[in-house]
Amino acid sequence: MCALKAVLxxxxxxxxxPVLIMTITGGSVxxxxxxxxxxxxxxxxxxxxxxxxxxxxxESLITRxxxxxDNVGSLNLDDVSVENTLETxxxxxxxxxxxxxxxxxxxxxxxxxxxxxxxxEADKTLADFDVEISMREDVFKRLTALQxxxxxxxSPEGKRFLDRLVTLGRRKGLHxxxxxxxxxxxxxxxxxxxxxxxxxxxxxxxxxLVFSEHELGGLADSYLSGLERTxxxxxxxxxxxxxxxxxxxxxxxxxxxxxxxTAFHSRCKEVNSTILEQxxxxxxxxxxxxxxxxxxxxxxxxxxxxNACNVSDFLDTFYETLKPIGIxxxxxxxxxxxxxCLMRGQHFDGIINAWDLPYYxxxxxxxxxxxxxxKLIEYFPLHVVTEGLFSIYQELLGLxxxxxxxxxxxHHDVKLYSARDTDTGQEIGHFYLDLHPREGKYGxxxxxxxxxxxxxxxxxxxxxxxxxxxxxxxxxxNWPSLLQHHEVETYFHxxxxxxHEICSKATYSEFSGTLVETDFxxxxxxxxxxxxxxxxxxxxxxxxxxxxxxxxxxxxxxxxASRVANTGLMNLRQVVLSKVDQxxxxxxxxxxxxxxxxxxxxxxxxxxxxxxxxxxxxxxLAGGYDGQYYSYxxxxxxxxxxxxxxFKNEGIMNPKVGKEYRKVxxxxxxxxxxxxxxxxxxxxxxxxxxxxxxxxxxxxH
Numbered sequence: 001m002c003a004l005k006a007v008l009x010x011x012x013x014x015x016x017x018p019v020l021i022m023t024i025t026g027g028s029v030x031x032x033x034x035x036x037x038x039x040x041x042x043x044x045x046x047x048x049x050x051x052x053x054x055x056x057x058x059e060s061l062i063t064r065x066x067x068x069x070d071n072v073g074s075l076n077l078d079d080v081s082v083e084n085t086l087e088t089x090x091x092x093x094x095x096x097x098x099x100x101x102x103x104x105x106x107x108x109x110x111x112x113x114x115x116x117x118x119x120x121e122a123d124k125t126l127a128d129f130d131v132e133i134s135m136r137e138d139v140f141k142r143l144t145a146l147q148x149x150x151x152x153x154x155s156p157e158g159k160r161f162l163d164r165l166v167t168l169g170r171r172k173g174l175h176x177x178x179x180x181x182x183x184x185x186x187x188x189x190x191x192x193x194x195x196x197x198x199x200x201x202x203x204x205x206x207x208x209l210v211f212s213e214h215e216l217g218g219l220a221d222s223y224l225s226g227l228e229r230t231x232x233x234x235x236x237x238x239x240x241x242x243x244x245x246x247x248x249x250x251x252x253x254x255x256x257x258x259x260x261x262t263a264f265h266s267r268c269k270e271v272n273s274t275i276l277e278q279x280x281x282x283x284x285x286x287x288x289x290x291x292x293x294x295x296x297x298x299x300x301x302x303x304x305x306x307n308a309c310n311v312s313d314f315l316d317t318f319y320e321t322l323k324p325i326g327i328x329x330x331x332x333x334x335x336x337x338x339x340x341c342l343m344r345g346q347h348f349d350g351i352i353n354a355w356d357l358p359y360y361x362x363x364x365x366x367x368x369x370x371x372x373x374x375k376l377i378e379y380f381p382l383h384v385v386t387e388g389l390f391s392i393y394q395e396l397l398g399l400x401x402x403x404x405x406x407x408x409x410x411h412h413d414v415k416l417y418s419a420r421d422t423d424t425g426q427e428i429g430h431f432y433l434d435l436h437p438r439e440g441k442y443g444x445x446x447x448x449x450x451x452x453x454x455x456x457x458x459x460x461x462x463x464x465x466x467x468x469x470x471x472x473x474x475x476x477x478n479w480p481s482l483l484q485h486h487e488v489e490t491y492f493h494x495x496x497x498x499x500h501e502i503c504s505k506a507t508y509s510e511f512s513g514t515l516v517e518t519d520f521x522x523x524x525x526x527x528x529x530x531x532x533x534x535x536x537x538x539x540x541x542x543x544x545x546x547x548x549x550x551x552x553x554x555x556x557x558x559x560x561a562s563r564v565a566n567t568g569l570m571n572l573r574q575v576v577l578s579k580v581d582q583x584x585x586x587x588x589x590x591x592x593x594x595x596x597x598x599x600x601x602x603x604x605x606x607x608x609x610x611x612x613x614x615x616x617x618x619x620x621l622a623g624g625y626d627g628q629y630y631s632y633x634x635x636x637x638x639x640x641x642x643x644x645x646x647f648k649n650e651g652i653m654n655p656k657v658g659k660e661y662r663k664v665x666x667x668x669x670x671x672x673x674x675x676x677x678x679x680x681x682x683x684x685x686x687x688x689x690x691x692x693x694x695x696x697x698x699x700x701h
Contacts, residue, residue, distance in 0.1 A: 045450070045465070046102060047110075047410040051118040054103060058122045061099045062129050068092030073138030080146045082154050086162055089139070091457045094509040098462065100126060101450045108203065108442035109434055109469060110410055116440055120200050127192035135185050140169035157671045161508045167302070173290050180289050187289075191282050198275045198622035201268040203442055205617075208238045209263055211256055218252035220374055226476060239264050240437045241444070242473040246484070249362040249373075254346065254355065258609070261355035265612035272616035276584075276592050283626065284588035296585040296627040303519045303628065304674055308586055311630050315582070318633060319575050319603060321697060325568030330605055333360040336367065354600075354609045361566045369562040373484070376555060381545040382435065382472055382481035385488055388541025389495060392531060396658035397499065397666075398422045404430070411438070413474075419502050429453070429502030432467035436474045436481070444619065445470040445490050447497030447525075452512035453504040453669075464513060466501035468494050480545050485559060488541065489532045496525030503666035511670035518624070519631035520674030524665055526632075526639035530694075533563050534652055564696030569604065571633070571695065576603045578630040580615065585627035592616070637691045638678055644690035645682055 049057065072088050104126060107119035133139075143165050150162065169175075173184045212234050216224065223246055228236040237243050237260070244264055251257055283295040292298040296308040305311050333352055337360055341348035352360070365371045390401050400420045407416035414434045420427050432450070437443070446469050453464035470490065475481040483491070501513035514521050531537040535556060542551050551559075579599045584590050593613035600608045608614070615621065620629055642661075650657050664681045678686045 045408065047106070047408060049102070049106075049115070049118075051114060054115075054118040054122045057099075058103055058125050061096065061103070062126070065092050065096045065129075065133065068095070069133055069136055069139055072142055073136055075142050077142065077145045080142045080149070082146070082150070082158065085142050085146050086154070086158060086165075087457075089143075089165065090161065090454075090508050090510070094452065094454050094456060094462065097452050097509050101448070105448060105450065105467070106410065107200065108446075108448070109467075111438060111440070113204075113440055116203075120196060123196050124193055127196060128189050131185055131188045131192060134168070134188075135172050135174060135181060137174050137181065140166070140174040143169060155507070157507050157511065160671065161510055164510065171290065171298075171302075176289075184286055184289055187282050187286050191279060191286070194275050194279050194282070195622040198268075198272050198279075199619055201272055201275075202617050202619055204440060205239070205267045205443075206439060207263055207267060208236050209259060210234050210236055215253050215256045216247070216251060218250050219247060220250070222479065222482075223247075223250075225479070226473065239267065241471045242437060245358070248355070248358040251359070252340070252344065254353075254359075257355040257359060258353070262609050262612055265354075265609060265614045265617070267617040269613050269616045273592055273613050276615055276618075276621060277590065279622065279626070280584050280587065280592075281589050283585065288588075294586045296582055299518075299585070299627040303517050303631070305519055305630070305634065308582060308627075311578075311582060311634075314634060315575055315578055315630060318571065321692070322568050322572050322575065325697065326572045326605065327568075329364070329566060329568045332364065333357075336360050336363050352606050354606055357569070357606060361569065365562050365565045369558050369565055371558045371562045372555065376551070376559060377482045377484055378546075379542040379544050379551045380483040380485065380488055381543075382475070382483055384543050384545075385483055385491060385541045386433075388537070389491060391540055392537050392653070393495065393499060394422070395653060395655060397503070397662045398655060398659050399428070399499075399503075410434075413438075427463065429464040429466070431465065431498045431502055434467060435470045435472050437471040441471070442469050443471060445494050447494050447501065447514070449501050449513055452509035452515075453502075453506060454509035454512055455507050462509075464502045464504050466498045466513070468498050470494065482545060485532070489529050492532050493525045493529050496528035499528075499662075500524045500666050500669075503662055504669045505667040506669040506671045508671075513669050516670040517674050518628045519634045520638070520677075522632055522635040523639045523642070523674070523678075526636050527642045529639075530643045530647070531652065533560055535560065536653065563694070567695045567697065572604050574633050576600055577618070578633060579603060580618075581621065581625070581627060581629040584615075584621070637688050638674075638686050640691040640694050641686045641689075642678070642681060644694065 068088055069092060072085055075084060104119055104123040107116045107123060110116050110119065143162065147162055147166055150159070154162070172188075173181050210230055213224070216235060216237075224235060227243070230236060237247060239260075244260060247260055248257055251260075280295075283298075287293075287295040287298040290298060292301075294308060296311070300307050300311065305314070330352060333356070334350075337352065337356060338348050340346070340363075362373070365373075394400055398421065400422045401417050402420075404416040404418055409416060409432065411434065413436050414432055416430060416432050418427060419429050419431065434441075448467045448469060449464070450467055451462065451465035454462050456462050472483055472487055472491075473481050497514060504511075504513040506512050506515075532541075538556060538559070539550060543549065576599050580596050583595050583599070584592065592615040593608075596613065596615050597608040600606060620626075625631070642665075646657050646661070647654065661681065665677055668677055675686075
């Protein structure tokens, strides 16, 4: 989950903000995990399963977990207790979450297509099982009986866990008739299968286009040298991030950009458009059976926003604030386009096309802020950014990272690290970094929880494990991996999710790390993006790849000033995607391409490219953010308040504030409400002032 910002990414491609991969587990949307006691992660996380082992281990896991549920479901209602009901289910959930990800994670990262397919099949089988265990009416009755008799012999977190299980049971219709339950079960299984298929189609897409050197005019030699050549000397350009985004921002041939934009937003168009439209109908059916007016209202009930009306009001307020800024920015872009068309002898059509936006937004940065992107990228070699990022996170949060040597990983590019508390030396978790693209790999940037933290049945704590997956340019002979500034921001954001995962101290795995309200989950990592817009952190994570020299002061000043570039259009893009999501999930059926086209034109003021359907590759809609994409904007309001109210005021590298943040926000996980955490850390109710100030939309007081 998370944030590709800066000109193009924040505006046009932020739909591909790293998202936490979600699966339907235990009746709720939650992050997929996997088992290993972090202290022995090298021995227990296996990445060498054969296809047959995927099948056998999937069956074994289902058998083990089902036994826990059977034991609870067979209890006499008068005999239920915290120990034999609540703690048994806690153990079952930890066992399940702790074993699952070895089976369902490889589909996103494994080099072998055969293994990816085996993992996908395991995920489908487990998704069906998720529905089965989430709809155990016998278990639900024991939980409600325990809830009715429970007085004070349980911790606040234990009571929250019990209340959550009962709530989730009701949200699965376990208080309704058998006939309705069966309809919900069958439909929910189909939804899970379709979501897996939707994302598999995107991951396996390997579309590429071929262009001549002339058609790639405006792109740097360093870009061209990284492309595969065809037999006739032309260049093969894929739709992977390191190829697509630089081309869209720098290529001055509009026809090349049009072809790329058309291909990018036509990925899986036929098959995934059909799947998404099926999902919309099926989700609406389940919501109706449960008594909700729409799927949006169903999913929002347990979020901070509570209902679709509140989300609509929130987005409408944003739109009204941003609308005049967007109009002004479009006029400026149109003037830039007219000037360039005259200069290059190209036809000026008088409109801003979808393939024009990233290119001219990049021009805005150059014209208004004079940010030299070609020069800037030379100061962000990946290994230097990683070194600086580690330094900042360790100092701020009181942690120490060390690479695990000879770690068992799924690809030789992957590295494993141990994290310890600096003061006590106690190990708190492990994390993997998988940072470069390869065929069949998950195409965006994401944090995957591989093992939740939580108390085991032996009373000892299971430590959390996470993986950051990204697609930064691979180093080549005599040429290191160099990051665009927006990629540095993505790195900081995703690593923020990693910290949220491994700093968790929740007792129950159900509340580990990022298992918070969906519209709160982005808050911690979005907050940490601010460090890549401040001088001291930027100096720490940068130096020239050739001579190690620092970024020149004037270039640094221009970069920081450019943060407000294209503010209106970037945030209006987020409003578009949020409105599309809300519209689709407030309906019982929809023409997805038509809905996107309408909102894109009405809100952003730009026509969608004909014969494309961006929603067919909108992975959030099949990855746990259905009806909840607004949460990126929603949570950014809170993250800005945290940064400017505490860190900016008290010192962005102030370890006292950093450790308080770690304790109040990161360690707590989902064991308390997001709003409670915010009020505790801020010392007051949060507000929107800081968000609009940092976007340059209001004057600072």
